[in-house]
Amino acid sequence: MRDVARQAGVSVATVSHVVNNTRFVSEEASQRVLDAMEALDYRSNELARSLRRGQTNTIGLILIDSANPYFAMVGRHVEAVLYEHNYNMILCNTEGDPNREELYLNVLRSRQVDGIIFYGARTDLSALQRYLQTDDRPIVVIDQDLSAIGSSVPNLLVDNQQGAYIATQHLYSLGHERIACLAGPANSFAALERVRGYKKAMEEIGLVITDGYLIPTPDFHPPSGYDATLELLALPQPPTAIFSCNDLMAIGGMSAAHQQGLRVPQDLAFVGYDDIRLSSYTLPRLTTMAQPTRDMAEIAVEMLFERIKNPQLPPRKEILSSHLVVRDSCGAKS
Amino acid sequence: MRDVARQAGVSVATVSHVVNNTRFVSEEASQRVLDAMEALDYRSNELARSLRRGQTNTIGLILIDSANPYFAMVGRHVEAVLYEHNYNMILCNTEGDPNREELYLNVLRSRQVDGIIFYGARTDLSALQRYLQTDDRPIVVIDQDLSAIGSSVPNLLVDNQQGAYIATQHLYSLGHERIACLAGPANSFAALERVRGYKKAMEEIGLVITDGYLIPTPDFHPPSGYDATLELLALPQPPTAIFSCNDLMAIGGMSAAHQQGLRVPQDLAFVGYDDIRLSSYTLPRLTTMAQPTRDMAEIAVEMLFERIKNPQLPPRKEILSSHLVVRDSCGAKS
DNA sequence: CTGAAAGCGCTAACAC
DNA sequence: GTGTTAGCGCTTTCAG
Secondary structure (H helix, E strand, O other), X not given: OHHHHHHHOOOHHHHHHHHHOOOOOOHHHHHHHHHHHHHHOOOOOHHHHHHHHOOOOEEEEEEOXXXXXXXHHHHHHHHHHHHHOOOEEXXXXXXXXXXXXXXXXXXXXXXXXXXXXXXXXXXXXXHHHHHHHXXXXXXXXXXXXXXXXXXXXXXXXXXXXXXXXXXXXXXXXXXXXXEEEEOOOOOXXXXXXXXXXXXXXXXXXXXXXXXXXXXXOOOOOHHHHHHHHHHHHOOOOOOOEEEEOOHHHHHHHHHHHHHOXXXXXXXXXXXXXXXXXXXXXXXXXXXXXXXXXXXXXXXXXXXXXXXXXXXXXXXXXXEEOOEEEOOOOOOOOO | OHHHHHHHOOOHHHHHHHXXXXXOOOHHHHHHHHHHHHHHOOOOOHHHHHHHHOOOOEEEEEEOOOOOHHHHHHHHHHHHHHHHOOOEEEEEEOXXXXXXXXXXXXXXXXXXXXXXXXXXXXXXXXXXXXXXXXXXXOEEEEOOOOHHHOOOOOEEEEOHHHHHHHHHHHHHHOOOOOEEEEOOOOOEHHHHHHHHHHHHHHHHHOOOOOOOOEEOOOOOOXXXXXXXXXXXXXXXXXXXXXXXXXXXXXXXXXXXXXXXOOOOXXXXXXXXXXXXXXXXXXXXXXXXXXXXXHHHHHHHHHHHHHHHHOOOOOOOEEEEOOEEEOOOOOOOOO
């Protein structure tokens, strides 16, 4: 910039002003500056700019695993909407590790990001909570209900309980009564809520949950769904339908069913959760509860920007719904 | 920091030195600084630090679409190895748009990232080339051969031609002679190379590529594989095997075959490319050419750091191999 | 309409 | 062993 100023025969301040269009500069001077910028291939140093302005146009996205198709989708959308706002995104994977959560939170703070989208997904909020006590940078938390800790942080939720309820009802409406559930890991907030929805539906319908039908899994990956389904099928009275707390496990489960010589949906029906892209290309195509990932991204960013613009604003809380996408893994009503 | 210094009764320089452990500070003074930091919950401002040191500990990752499972995997691994080095990653999706490529390249430059990993994947290198003329920031280019433009930039390649060759040979070794190919988009460097490998194998074997067997697709997504497979099956002499230039299209293709009442692999065999996580959970499990994504990430970052440490170093060029993962989508040798 | 100067928070060179 | 000072590249008063 100094060079540009010299070459254009103006002050640095003037250069800054034409670059940022922040005050009128004579046509003539402007042109000289522009020419000098062109000639020297000048690019502003955003680092210096950020330091001076106290704004980095950067936000941090913290999630468990960006290779998980569901999170990948969320991340993709967040990046896309940030792009529209001239913001960049630092991506942070926690692997579900509380230490990483806290570390990344603090790294992002050190880096002076303008805001953080936190999708830690675990029930345990202690790392987050500890952080919140030390910093009031704008942050929105997705898919973890903060009411428990009475926090005043914007909170974006999906009604997982309702989603699971709908999924279970769907299975019942198709004639199933022996409905099992792949529960996901106990430390997942979403999983817990979905299990709750499953239980509620079963109870309302008047169905009992047979012993062993509600089966916890160590994680959300296909192998876990595979193993759990095998266990279910080994039961004296195996289920005729399975509600899986996410698509990945449902896909693993369908694979297990197939391996056991069962047909999906005739012998065993599946409903998943998330509606990852590939769910429409499994065999059979997976019926699932679609998460509004695009909306989530848009609203999360919007909530964050509201906070950035006006930190005094009362924190918004938003609850989105999942909707049922009927495909082929449950069969048709007979 | 000023506050910490005041509270500890030392100079700012001293605080800096204990924070960075960059010179001896008396036990006593150190302790006072540490206490003050603790008391004031001090976190260094990385922005200021970066500006002063001329180093941001940030790299940019540019790729087409982080929601694509293959790219998601690469991104995940890159982030993981950067984490080990105390680096952060700004994620940029180009959507295959040359304008975005150039825009992001320049944004990253403005942000003074220490380096860039560029996985643009398109044959057209003009945006990149234009950028390289204006900036010599360390950058490594993945999966696009730079020899053509005689560039002196580190270059990490996968031998796509060989991979496709192996895949095609595998199909032939299983008794297939009518082998078609889902070619991917014409602007994809990897796709072009894979098609080349397919052609080479066919030629060496002495097989002719029936008219219509080499079928271009608009993109790499499942629907494209689905549509293309339908086209192939509508041919007077449909193929008995399909080499798909990526897994996603193979998955779409298997879905199409199923929809047409064909059995995979008995009626139609498939080989994919990438070995995305879900390939082991399709029905049937997909035989595919596995890409060494973990190695790619590690080597790419390593190459980048070499460059960052010593910009004079001659640019390395590294060529990795894909390997065949035999699963169930091709059947067994009869 | 434009320039001078201060300062964002930090580190590195130079003093003592 | 520690303090002082300059300055990274930018923006923003404050003067004129």
